[in-house]
Amino acid sequence: MKRFATRLAYVGAGLGVAFASPGFAVDWYLEANANVSQQFHSNIQLLPDRFNPEAVFGTDLGLTAQLVAQEPNWQVKSRVRLQNLFYTPIDHIDTQNQYLDLDAYYATERSRFALSVHHTDDALLSSQSEGVVGIVVTRVQRSETTLAPSWAYVLDERTRLTLGYAYQTSDYEARQNVGYVDATVHTASIGLEHQLTERLALTGHLAYNAYRASQRTIDYVNVMAGFQYALTETLDLNVSGGGQYSDSETNLQTLRLAGFQIVSLDPLQIAPVVVPEKVTFKDQQFGPLVTASARKRFETSDWELVYRHQISPAINGALFESDRVTLSGRQRLTERLSANLKLSYSEYTRPHLNGETIQQSYYLLNGELSYALTEQWHLSASYQYVLRDLSKNAGTFAGNQDDHAVFVTLRYSFDPFYF
Numbered sequence: 001m002k003r004f005a006t007r008l009a010y011v012g013a014g015l016g017v018a019f020a021s022p023g024f025a026v027d028w029y030l031e032a033n034a035n036v037s038q039q040f041h042s043n044i045q046l047l048p049d050r051f052n053p054e055a056v057f058g059t060d061l062g063l064t065a066q067l068v069a070q071e072p073n074w075q076v077k078s079r080v081r082l083q084n085l086f087y088t089p090i091d092h093i094d095t096q097n098q099y100l101d102l103d104a105y106y107a108t109e110r111s112r113f114a115l116s117v118h119h120t121d122d123a124l125l126s127s128q129s130e131g132v133v134g135i136v137v138t139r140v141q142r143s144e145t146t147l148a149p150s151w152a153y154v155l156d157e158r159t160r161l162t163l164g165y166a167y168q169t170s171d172y173e174a175r176q177n178v179g180y181v182d183a184t185v186h187t188a189s190i191g192l193e194h195q196l197t198e199r200l201a202l203t204g205h206l207a208y209n210a211y212r213a214s215q216r217t218i219d220y221v222n223v224m225a226g227f228q229y230a231l232t233e234t235l236d237l238n239v240s241g242g243g244q245y246s247d248s249e250t251n252l253q254t255l256r257l258a259g260f261q262i263v264s265l266d267p268l269q270i271a272p273v274v275v276p277e278k279v280t281f282k283d284q285q286f287g288p289l290v291t292a293s294a295r296k297r298f299e300t301s302d303w304e305l306v307y308r309h310q311i312s313p314a315i316n317g318a319l320f321e322s323d324r325v326t327l328s329g330r331q332r333l334t335e336r337l338s339a340n341l342k343l344s345y346s347e348y349t350r351p352h353l354n355g356e357t358i359q360q361s362y363y364l365l366n367g368e369l370s371y372a373l374t375e376q377w378h379l380s381a382s383y384q385y386v387l388r389d390l391s392k393n394a395g396t397f398a399g400n401q402d403d404h405a406v407f408v409t410l411r412y413s414f415d416p417f418y419f
Contacts, residue, residue: 028069097122220246
């Protein structure tokens, strides 16, 4: 996988160089920035008190480079981000993360062909797992690659059709007693958007997903319909709803009692006879899907409220049902000083092996101040509080875990280099 990631980086740079030859009059440029960040976490892996969580200090060294080649009808953008994290006094969670991206499109009068390729090789820590359905409570190395071509076609002045396909493969390092399952997902989708009035747009989306993992397959279909409405020039609403039908199959290796046999006559000893047997469990489910958001733009700020209810396979191969509400905003205080705020509440439900369900609630508060020292130098400081609530469960899965974290980051942006 790392070899593929390296090839991807070369492909992105190669495409940029090839398309940017003077004969084609192509604009291409290189952007880069470097950063150093100091962190403090009171409990980075959200462990319960009985497991003796330990506070850690961390150093984050990062480098990001982006090469862009473009002309009026197409664009190729390749991006590489390297991140090195070092923690003390716990050193076994140190990690080197790599993120490689390639995005390209070609547009004609009525069509737009696009291709996105993303590769991630990182360690899943609780501080990095907000986008994952299910909260990560231990360090696991992950390698994930996504390939997604798409085609959008303008049917008429008000209607647009979009066809897409995505292939994703996820590989986790082998660890005992940790349920991270290697998996591949194929997704085929079709979308339709119609601008009914100047302010109102109607949307529809249909997607088929094929999830394949060791001993488990899930086929599910999502159907969504909704609208986008501009209440004013600065206030937008986006609402869509639908449902998901899933068909799951799980294959387990079990032992069946076939009888007893005499192993000794003096004294008499009888032993059970067990036979290995494969057992298949099948399950069909239907559940609702909802996405709703409101965005308000002011002269010096931008605020967005999002609610999402979704059902999707998680990193352990089981279907998670989740609800999430997020409020995020950005306020420009002065020409150089800006503030960001993010509040979110998430609730997850997943089945357990004994037939019960595991529920967990996840609260997040993040506030950040960013200051532009110069055009190249930027300083930011943020505070983050995370609470993971398992009080609705019993036994081993009960309890609360929280983490107070502070981040101070200094970033330097190099001047764009034009070729």
